[in-house]
Amino acid sequence: xxxxxxxxxxxxxxxxxxxxxxxxxxxxxxxxxxxxxxxxxxxxxxxxxxxxxxxxxxxxxxxxxxxxxxxxxxxxxxxxxxxxxxxxxxxxxxxxxxxxxxxxxxxxxxxxxxxxxxxxxxxxxxxxxxxxxxxxxxxxxxxxxxxxxxxxxxxxxxxxxxxxxxxxxxxxxxxxxxxxxxxxxxxxxxxxxxxxxxxxxxxxxxxxxxxxxxxxxxxxxxxxxxxxxxxxxxxxxxxxxxxxxxxxxxxxxxxxxxxxxxxxxxxxxxxxxxxxxxxxxxxxxxxxxxxxxxxxxxxxxxxxxxxxxxxxxxxxxxxxxxxxxxxxxxxxxxxxxxx
Amino acid sequence: xxxxxxxxxxxxxxxxxxxxxxxxxxxxxxxxxxxxxxxxxxxxxxxxxxxxxxxxxxxxxxxxxxxxxxxxxxxxxxxxxxxxxxxxxxxxxxxxxxxxxxxxxxxxxxxxxxxxxxxxxxxxxxxxxxxxxxxxxxxxxxxxxxxxxxxxxxxxxxxxxxxxxxxxxxxxxxxxxxxxxxxxxxxxxxxxxxxxxxxxxxxxxxxxxxxxxxxxxxxxxxxxxxxxxxxxxxxxxxxxxxxxxxxxxxxxxxxxxxxxxxxxxxxxxxxxxxxxxxxxxxxxxxxxxxxxxxxxxxxxxxxxxxxxxxxxxxxxxxxxxxxxxxxxxxxxxxxxxxxxxxxxxxxxxxxxxxxxxxxxxxxxxxxxxxxxxxxxxxxxxxxxxxxxxxxxxxxxxxxxxxxxxxxxxxxx
Numbered sequence: 001x002x003x004x005x006x007x008x009x010x011x012x013x014x015x016x017x018x019x020x021x022x023x024x025x026x027x028x029x030x031x032x033x034x035x036x037x038x039x040x041x042x043x044x045x046x047x048x049x050x051x052x053x054x055x056x057x058x059x060x061x062x063x064x065x066x067x068x069x070x071x072x073x074x075x076x077x078x079x080x081x082x083x084x085x086x087x088x089x090x091x092x093x094x095x096x097x098x099x100x101x102x103x104x105x106x107x108x109x110x111x112x113x114x115x116x117x118x119x120x121x122x123x124x125x126x127x128x129x130x131x132x133x134x135x136x137x138x139x140x141x142x143x144x145x146x147x148x149x150x151x152x153x154x155x156x157x158x159x160x161x162x163x164x165x166x167x168x169x170x171x172x173x174x175x176x177x178x179x180x181x182x183x184x185x186x187x188x189x190x191x192x193x194x195x196x197x198x199x200x201x202x203x204x205x206x207x208x209x210x211x212x213x214x215x216x217x218x219x220x221x222x223x224x225x226x227x228x229x230x231x232x233x234x235x236x237x238x239x240x241x242x243x244x245x246x247x248x249x250x251x252x253x254x255x256x257x258x259x260x261x262x263x264x265x266x267x268x269x270x271x272x273x274x275x276x277x278x279x280x281x282x283x284x285x286x287x288x289x290x291x292x293x294x295x296x297x298x299x300x301x302x303x304x305x306x307x308x309x310x311x312x313x314x315x316x317x318x319x320x321x322x323x324x325x326x327x328x329x330x331x332x333x334x335x336x337x338x339x
Numbered sequence: 340x341x342x343x344x345x346x347x348x349x350x351x352x353x354x355x356x357x358x359x360x361x362x363x364x365x366x367x368x369x370x371x372x373x374x375x376x377x378x379x380x381x382x383x384x385x386x387x388x389x390x391x392x393x394x395x396x397x398x399x400x401x402x403x404x405x406x407x408x409x410x411x412x413x414x415x416x417x418x419x420x421x422x423x424x425x426x427x428x429x430x431x432x433x434x435x436x437x438x439x440x441x442x443x444x445x446x447x448x449x450x451x452x453x454x455x456x457x458x459x460x461x462x463x464x465x466x467x468x469x470x471x472x473x474x475x476x477x478x479x480x481x482x483x484x485x486x487x488x489x490x491x492x493x494x495x496x497x498x499x500x501x502x503x504x505x506x507x508x509x510x511x512x513x514x515x516x517x518x519x520x521x522x523x524x525x526x527x528x529x530x531x532x533x534x535x536x537x538x539x540x541x542x543x544x545x546x547x548x549x550x551x552x553x554x555x556x557x558x559x560x561x562x563x564x565x566x567x568x569x570x571x572x573x574x575x576x577x578x579x580x581x582x583x584x585x586x587x588x589x590x591x592x593x594x595x596x597x598x599x600x601x602x603x604x605x606x607x608x609x610x611x612x613x614x615x616x617x618x619x620x621x622x623x624x625x626x627x628x629x630x631x632x633x634x635x636x637x638x639x640x641x642x643x644x645x646x647x648x649x650x651x652x653x654x655x656x657x658x659x660x661x662x663x664x665x666x667x668x669x670x671x672x673x674x675x676x677x678x679x680x681x682x683x684x685x686x687x688x689x690x691x692x693x694x695x696x697x698x699x700x701x702x703x704x705x706x707x708x709x710x711x712x713x714x715x716x717x718x719x720x721x722x723x724x725x726x727x728x729x730x731x732x733x734x735x736x737x738x739x740x741x742x743x744x745x746x747x748x749x750x751x
Contacts, residue, residue, distance in 0.1 A: 014519075052524040072528045079528070085379050085494065085536065087543035094542070102538050102558055163403040163513065165440055 002063035002076075002153040003028045004049065004186055009058035011044050011210075018044040020210040022058070029184040033201035035191055036233070041210040042190045043158055049188060050156050051075050062153055078152040080160055084143035086131040092118070093127045096145050103150075117148045120182050140172055144179060154186040161196070173200065194234055198222070206230050228334040231257045231327060237291065237302050244328060246299045247276045247321070254337065255329040260291070262325035263303035265311070266318040273320035280315045294319070347408070348426025348444070353389040355444065360431050363439060364398040377453050378494025379540070380511075386447060393447035394425060395510075401429050403513050404441035410512040411445070417484045418628075420477060422448060422497065422510040448508055450500065454493035454540065457505075458549050467554050473498060473507035475567045476600070478533065479575060481509065483601075483621060487525045489514030492536035530568055534561040575601055579617045586659065587714035587721075589617060590707065593651040596621055602629070602647065608658040615662070636674030637682070641700035648704045653677040681723065688727045689735070696738050706730045 004026040011019040019041040026032045034042035047053040049060055051072030059066050067075050086095055093114055100110045118124045121141045131139055147155065160176070161169045177200060180187055191197055197204045198218045206213040206221065206229070214226040225231035231239045241257045244250035256274075266275050278296035285307070292311050294301040303319065305311060328337050344360040359367055364383045371387040375395075383398045397404075404427050411424035423446040431439035457466060474496065481488055488495075488509070495511035521529075541557035544550070551557070575596060581588050593603055601621040609616040629646035633639050633653075641649065657673040668676070685706055686699045697705070710726030721729075 047524075050524070050528070052528055053522055054524070072524050073531050085381070085492065085539065087539050087546075088379065089543045089546040090539075094546070095539075098539055098542050099535050102535060102561060163400055165400050 002186060003030075004154055004188065005059075005061040006045070006049075007059040007061070009045070009048060009060060010056045011041070011048060011053060012056045017210050019048070022207075022210075022212055024205055024212065024215060026186060026188060028186055031180050031187045031189065031200065031202045033189045033191060033197040033204045034207060035194055035197035035201075035204055036207035036213075038192060039209075040207040042192075042207050044210075045207070046156055046158055046188055046190045049075075049154075050077060050079050076153045078147045078150050078155050080144070080147045080155050080157045084146045086139055086142055088131050091128050091130055092123060092134070092142050092145075095131070095142055096149050099146060100149055113149045113151060117145045120148060120179065121145050136168075137171060137175075140168070141175055144172075144175060148179070148183065152185070154188060157187065157189045159191055160189075161191075176200070195236055198234070204234075206233060208233075225257075225327065226336055228255060228257075228329045231329065231336075235259060237304065239327070240301050241329075242296075242299050242301065243331075246297050247274055249274050249321075249326060250328055253331050255331055257327035257329060258321045258325055260302045260304040262321055263301070263305075264320050264322075265305065265309055266320040273322045274326060275318060275320045277316060277318050280311055280313055280317060282313055283311055344428050344432075345430040346426055346428045352425045352444075352446070353394075355387075355394075355426070355428075358387065360428060360442070361434055361439070364396060364442060375447065376456050378455065378492070378496075379543075380494065392449075395422070395445045395447050397443045397445075398440050399443065399513070401441040404443045405429065407443055407511075407513050407515075410515055410517060413517055414481075414484065414486060414509070414512065417486075419480055419484050419486065420506065420508045421512070422446065422508055445510070448497050448499060451497035451508065452499070452505075453497060455544060455549065457498060458544055458551060466552060467560065469505045470498070471560065471564055471567055473505040474533070474537070474564060475571055477507040477509060478530070478568055479571050482521050482526050482529070482572070483575070485518045485520050486512075487516045487518065487521055488512070488529050489516065489532065490536070491529060491533035493540045494536075526572070530565055533568075534565050537561050537564055571599070575599065575621050576619075580614055581617060582614045582719075584719040585614070586655070587711055587719075589655040589658075590651065590711050591715075592617065592619075593655070594711075597647060597651070603651065603654060606654045606658045608662040610662050617658075636670060637678045639678075639682070639700065641698070645698075645700040645704055648707060649682070649700065652681065652707055656681055685723055685727050688724075689731060693731065693735050696735060702735065705734065709734060 006022050006024045009019060009022045010017060022041070022045055024032070034045055036042050044053055048055050051067065051070060055068055060068055062075060062077065090098070096114045096117055097110050100113060105113070114127070115124070118127050121144070123138065123141060123145070126134065126138065131142070134142065157176075161172055164172060173196065189200060201218060203215060203217055204221055205215045208229050214221060214230045221230060221234045225234060225239075228241065232241055237260050239257045239259050240263070241255055243252075244254035244256040245252060247256050249256035264273070266273070276296060278294040278301060280292055281295055282293040284291040284293075288307055290305050290307055290309070290311065292303040292305055294303060311317070329335065330337050346355060348355070358369060358371065364385055367385060369387065371389065373386050373388045373393060375386045375393065377384060380397070385396050386393050387396060408424055408427040411421050414421045415423065425444040425446050427444065428442040431441065433439060454470075457470065474493070477496065478488070478491060490511065490513070495509065497508045497510050498505045499508065538557045538561040541551060541555065541560060545557060579588075579592060589606070596603060603619045603621050605620045607618040609618065627643060629650050630641065630643045633641065633646040633650055636653065639649065653674060656677045657668055660673070660676065661668055682703060685703055689702060706723070706727055709730040710721060710723060713721045713726055713729060
């Protein structure tokens with residue numbers, strides 16, 4: 001196991017920078033998610049770590065070793081594959097072991113590693129079975145086991161769930177998290193899906209246009225976004241981001257941001273919060289909550305209200321946002337300013 | 340009510356409208372379904388028969404299905420041997436409205452052999468070498484086209500018998516990516532995936548009732564795959580150093596590449612104190628490509644192999660010219676100048692009474708051959724002018740007149 005370090009790393013393709021001056025320190029055993037929209041540079045950053053792309057500038061270290069010029073197979077990292085095959089005529093043991101034989105791992109070590117992996121996967125008693133004697137979930141675990149037995153310094157995962165159907169995606173996501181919890185192996189995981197990022201990462205690195213926007217725990221990113229992009233990207237439903245004067249939250253050069261769940265119906269009494277009137281357009285019932293679409297001065301807003309709150313379409317109401325839940329961003333720099 | 344679905348398909352294929360798209364593929368009960376031997380797949384794959392033509396249907400999530408459809412089309416456009424893609428069906432749903440995965444439709448290659456079949460029935464002579472050659476050839480072609488496979492395996496390949504050997508076709512591009520070019524890291528990673536997959540698949544055959552022939556050791560095959568790939572990749576793409584007077588060796592290199600089944604469209608010569616460094620970009624081309632390209636560039640309409648040879652010469656002429664003049668030449672300019680400065684002076688130097696002996700393009704091809712032999716013997720480039728004189732005196736003079744031979748009636 002090892003920590004991973006990006007030091008001022010850049011990647012330029014045909015004159016266009018895909019990753020710009022990217023620096024990130026990933027602790028040993030940490031699960032870090034690189035997230036951002038398509039073209040933000042997250043996959044390129046991962047591929048440079050895997051050795052699939054050369055860095056244009058900067059250094060990448062795995063542990064203490066600079067790996068810029070080390071071949072992919074010599075970096076001691078495992079790109080976790082989204083489609084490990086299971087061989088139907090081979091036992092679980094052989095499915096896990098054959099890759100190690102090819103790497104010339106001594107037989108006694110193969111035994112140790114396969115048995116260890118089977119324990120981690122909670123499949124110790126199934127080791128002599130063939131794939132057709134396993135359930136779907138067990139097969140998925142054996143497939144992940146093919147990466148585990150390598151015992152790499154780090155697992156690298158590039159959108160590993162993207163090709164799976166919805167049910168299998170949820171199941172595999174849970175398996176990956178359980179594994180990470182047991183293995184404590186450094187993992188760098190790439191996804192475009194912020195929900196996936198928020199549910200999986202110890203820390204999340206948000207990228208946009210090749211530039212690292214913010215790194216932090218899911219809670220830090222959610223509660224304290226550094227800029228307008230992170231504020232809008234993290235969270236579902238997204239943060240309301242409106243010109244500050246629309247809600248009386250500040251001057252012309254500011255954007256006000258507040259989460260839908262922080263928007264409350266004001267009960268007449270004035271408080272410290274920001275208060276404004278808005279018309280209810282549509283109400284979506286979500287079971288224990290309701291998603292309320294509002295409009296104020298032709299600007300759409302979204303509120304997440306408790307189901308007990310009586311709200312109907314076409315109603316004019318007064319809403320409030322607590323001051324401490326209000327984020328203000330500079331319209332030009334897009335950076336957060338003190339609220 | 341008819342089943343809900345959306346089919347995007349290439350023309351000249353059946354409509355597929357009589358298939359039960361509103362049912363999960365695994366549960367289909369249609370007269371069109373046929374059982375076909377195939378490799379290992381994570382998805383449900385079934386085959387349907389329309390008038391003797393088989394189509395493979397693979398059920399997978401919409402996004403990868405659409406992506407694979409596009410990738411297979413792009414690869415086919417690049418003349419890479421891939422299974423012909425027919426269409427993709429999306430927006431499927433059960434009768435109760437529950438969404439179903441998409442289905443990718445490809446045409447099954449007639450007479451193709453999944454790898455498991457290679458080990459049974461009428462075997463392939465020297466299977467070990469043929470299998471490795473075919474797979475390595477496919478991988479090099481894909482990598483030259485900028486395609487990172489991501490899951491090269493025997494299961495994802497179909498084999499066709501080809502004049503005693505085998506040719507390999509890609510059938511699964513789900514994990515692939517097409518890029519302008521691949522980095523060494525991507526190629527190496529692809530090869531290491533291929534190595535592991537091939538070993539696993541062969542071990543699986545060994546563990547099955549079929550078994551493996553005695554000369555097929557899975558781990559040896561895996562490492563030989565890597566070695567053969569590295570040899571072929573290096574042979575096809577390596578930079579080469581030439582002395583200042585050894586430019587005839589460019590022809591030699593291009594010919595070797597042609598023999599391996601590759602073509603060179605762009606060639607770069609970088610001059611240094613002690614000679615030239617040759618950099619080239621080989622690629623795979625579709626049948627008739629050379630003939631069409633030479634016609635466009637020079638107006639010469641010749642046979643395909645002649646065109647390939649003439650284009651090689653045009654290519655090295657252009658590289659030398661660009662090197663000398665220190666500027667890039669547009670295609671049309673290079674073609675025009677080659678015609679004016681190389682081809683026409685050479686064929687004009689053929690005496691009038693010998694011009695009918697062979698087609699002029701064939702004569703030019705033979706002059707190039709002759710020049711190469713003379714240069715190799717001499718150890719330096721003898722130049723075209725001397726080669727033409729020597730060729731006329733020592734070769735063409737002795738060649739019977741083929742045009743006349745063909746014009747004479749055949750005697751019984």
